[in-house]
Amino acid sequence: MVTVLEIYQLLPKTNCKICGESTCMAFSVSLLGRKRKISECTPILEVNFKKQKEKLEALLLPSAGAEETGMIVHPELCTGCGNCVVACPVDVANDPKGAAIGCAPTNDKVIFRVVDGKVVASNIKECRRFGKNRVLCYACIDPCPTGAIEFV
Ligand code: SF4
Ligand code: SF4
Ligand code: SF4
Numbered sequence: 001m002v003t004v005l006e007i008y009q010l011l012p013k014t015n016c017k018i019c020g021e022s023t024c025m026a027f028s029v030s031l032l033g034r035k036r037k038i039s040e041c042t043p044i045l046e047v048n049f050k051k052q053k054e055k056l057e058a059l060l061l062p063s064a065g066a067e068e069t070g071m072i073v074h075p076e077l078c079t080g081c082g083n084c085v086v087a088c089p090v091d092v093a094n095d096p097k098g099a100a101i102g103c104a105p106t107n108d109k110v111i112f113r114v115v116d117g118k119v120v121a122s123n124i125k126e127c128r129r130f131g132k133n134r135v136l137c138y139a140c141i142d143p144c145p146t147g148a149i150e151f152v
Contacts, residue, residue: 010052038060085114
């Protein structure tokens with residue numbers, strides 16, 4: 001898991017406020033929370049910060065594809081066991097004939113389904129972590145034997 005301090009170390013650390021944040025540390029927090037983009041720190045786009053910018057991009061790359069919930073599914077870790085499919089309360093509620101009885105999904109309303117041996121997440125707006133009233137649900141993380149599901 002990337003830390004705020006790791007991000008901060010790669011920023012220009014001048015607290016110039018060009019990004020609209022009061023400090024580089026505040027910008028680091030926003031970057032980690034995916035509320036801001038690296039390019040909003042215009043000083044880091046200058047040539048003398050090229051290496052730092054590249055390192056920062058590499059550091060944040062794993063979260064670049066995260067859905068609005070912060071969910072990342074690491075396909076290289078997924079064994080396709082299906083535990084998350086039947087553990088997700090949304091799947092259980094939306095698929096009484098499949099996920100709710102511990103089986104493969106029978107409709108398209110589920111969040112998780114296993115395709116070609118790897119889990120695929122869709123309908124992400126249905127996730128309990130989505131939106132203003134989000135709940136910190138861990139139901140898909142805990143039963144995953146390989147740690148393939150991460151929230152950033
Ligand atoms: S624009 Fe960049 S250098 Fe300036 S305060 Fe924001 S993060 Fe720091
Ligand atoms: S966080 Fe909860 S609601 Fe969201 S996908 Fe995972 S189990 Fe389902
Ligand atoms: S529980 Fe983990 S390993 Fe199993 S299908 Fe879901 S993501 Fe893949």
